[in-house]
Amino acid sequence: MSTTQEHTADATEDRTLTADVVVVGAGLAGLVAAATAARDGAHVVLLDARSAGGRARSATRDGFVLNEGGHALYRDAGGLAVLRELGVEVAGDAPPLRSYRTVWDGAIAPLPVTPSAILSSRLLGARSKAKLVGWYADIGRTAARAGDVALDEWLDDQGARPDLRRFVAALGRLVTYSARPERLPAAAVLGQLGAGGVLYVHGGWQSLVDQLLTVAQAHGVVVHEHAPVVSLERDGTRWISTTARGRTVTATTVVLAAGGPHLAASLLGVDDAGWIERAGPVQRASCLDVGGARGTCDFLLSAAEPLYLSLHAPVARLAPPGEALYSLMRYLDAGDDGSSGEHRRSLEAHAARAGLPSEAERSLHRFLAAPVVAWGSPQVGVERPTGLELADRGVLAAGDWIGRPLLADAAIVSGSVAGVTAARRAMVAA
Numbered sequence: 001m002s003t004t005q006e007h008t009a010d011a012t013e014d015r016t017l018t019a020d021v022v023v024v025g026a027g028l029a030g031l032v033a034a035a036t037a038a039r040d041g042a043h044v045v046l047l048d049a050r051s052a053g054g055r056a057r058s059a060t061r062d063g064f065v066l067n068e069g070g071h072a073l074y075r076d077a078g079g080l081a082v083l084r085e086l087g088v089e090v091a092g093d094a095p096p097l098r099s100y101r102t103v104w105d106g107a108i109a110p111l112p113v114t115p116s117a118i119l120s121s122r123l124l125g126a127r128s129k130a131k132l133v134g135w136y137a138d139i140g141r142t143a144a145r146a147g148d149v150a151l152d153e154w155l156d157d158q159g160a161r162p163d164l165r166r167f168v169a170a171l172g173r174l175v176t177y178s179a180r181p182e183r184l185p186a187a188a189v190l191g192q193l194g195a196g197g198v199l200y201v202h203g204g205w206q207s208l209v210d211q212l213l214t215v216a217q218a219h220g221v222v223v224h225e226h227a228p229v230v231s232l233e234r235d236g237t238r239w240i241s242t243t244a245r246g247r248t249v250t251a252t253t254v255v256l257a258a259g260g261p262h263l264a265a266s267l268l269g270v271d272d273a274g275w276i277e278r279a280g281p282v283q284r285a286s287c288l289d290v291g292g293a294r295g296t297c298d299f300l301l302s303a304a305e306p307l308y309l310s311l312h313a314p315v316a317r318l319a320p321p322g323e324a325l326y327s328l329m330r331y332l333d334a335g336d337d338g339s340s341g342e343h344r345r346s347l348e349a350h351a352a353r354a355g356l357p358s359e360a361e362r363s364l365h366r367f368l369a370a371p372v373v374a375w376g377s378p379q380v381g382v383e384r385p386t387g388l389e390l391a392d393r394g395v396l397a398a399g400d401w402i403g404r405p406l407l408a409d410a411a412i413v414s415g416s417v418a419g420v421t422a423a424r425r426a427m428v429a430a
């Protein structure tokens with residue numbers, strides 16, 4: 001990949017660049033923004049503090065491909081369509097719904113996620129089943145009608161019984177990665193339940209990153225990796241971005257896609273758009289990856305605790321032949337930094353319940369204490385940032401704290417919106 005690395009940048013290279021658009025951050029949001037703006041005719045420079053990919057990078061270890069914690073791409077939440085439209089081939093497979101299990105009252109039982117499985121399930125009473133099937137019959141409309149209330153309040157209004165509440169909370173954690181989906185807007189949780197299920201991506205999410213980088217460069221994007229932007233200054237109608245090694249990029253539009261709202265606001269020196277407050281609580285998770293022999297359960301969601309386990313390989317091609325790769329996750333409460341050894345122990349207990357090999361018998365073992373899953377989460381009564389609040393000043397923002405979808409879909413869709421908007425600004429300025 002022919003990107004320039006700032007730490008090896010040579011004296012002969014032009015250290016003062018001019019462009020229509022500078023994109024700060026080359027995670028999914030920044031890569032999509034840069035590729036889109038360049039495809040639509042803008043001259044774009046893309047800068048990243050590290051190598052491109054951000055949290056969508058994958059590492060290769062002992063023949064296993066490890067995403068940054070288990071990653072699943074929603075089929076109908078907006079991101080996949082944007083990637084395909086840019087020419088990215090998303091190859092992967094869906095985890096088989098029939099293998100879904102739950103820990104319910106201490107025992108392992110099938111987790112019903114299709115209407116026929118719900119009707120034959122022993123977990124729910126007849127009234128709860130009827131309600132659930134009714135919601136699922138047109139989940140899009142159910143979500144649209146939910147109004148701006150918390151899931152808890154919506155379940156009250158629906159007269160949901162304790163069995164149904166417990167079931168919806170467990171599924172809510174699974175689809176939103178929030179430890180407390182009951183507090184999220186009902187529409188956001190229901191919308192995510194209707195997002196068409198997920199794909200585990202062959203070769204890991206790095207395959208998406210690599211393709212996006214290729215597409216961006218094919219459209220003429222100039223990429224500088226290992227080039228952290230340390231300051232952003234306004235000069236009339238232009239913005240000057242300066243990297244740690246003193247390279248400057250002058251552009252009429254800057255897309256801030258460096259992660260969360262805190263970084264965007266600190267680069268601007270002000271949070272005029274109220275991004276930090278409007279983005280909502282940061283979501284983190286403790287993650288455990290286990291490689292080796294196949295366990296007794298391929299998918300196990302706890303109803304009582306915020307715990308998830310799923311077989312990612314061989315569903316997706318992420319493991320050497322004959323080996324299985326499981327991703328486990330504990331969704332953390334806001335403010336929990338994952339430092340308690342308790343989370344790790346609860347993940348190990350969950351692994352043991354699913355018959356996974358013990359730590360000594362594993363071909364692969366990796367624990368991540370508390371990576372940031374999303375730099376925001378929707379809040380009742382608060383409009384999420386659009387990323388376009390400061391567009392008249394030439395500042396756009398993209399990331400997983402912006403817009404209607406959640407998680408990576410938010411990053412990809414907001415990246416696309418920023419890219420289209422940045423290209424339009426470039427055309428007007430020309």
Ligand SMILES: Cc1cc2nc3c(=O)[nH]c(=O)nc-3n(C[C@H](O)[C@H](O)[C@H](O)COP(=O)(O)OP(=O)(O)OC[C@H]3O[C@@H](n4cnc5c(N)ncnc54)[C@H](O)[C@@H]3O)c2cc1C
Nearest residue numbers: 025027028029049054055069071072229258399407408411
């Ligand atoms: C454990 C885990 C599990 C997840 N699971 C899922 C899932 O199943 N489904 C899903 O949809 N999403 C999932 N996500 C979320 C998904 O990975 C993110 O939403 C998405 O990758 C965010 O992309 P981004 O571009 O907004 O941010 P990032 O990926 O964080 O990219 C920001 C980039 O900006 C760069 N940067 C930072 N500071 C600077 C600077 N000063 N100058 C230049 N560059 C800078 C960084 O190096 C980075 O490359 C998960 C995340 C985690 C951590």
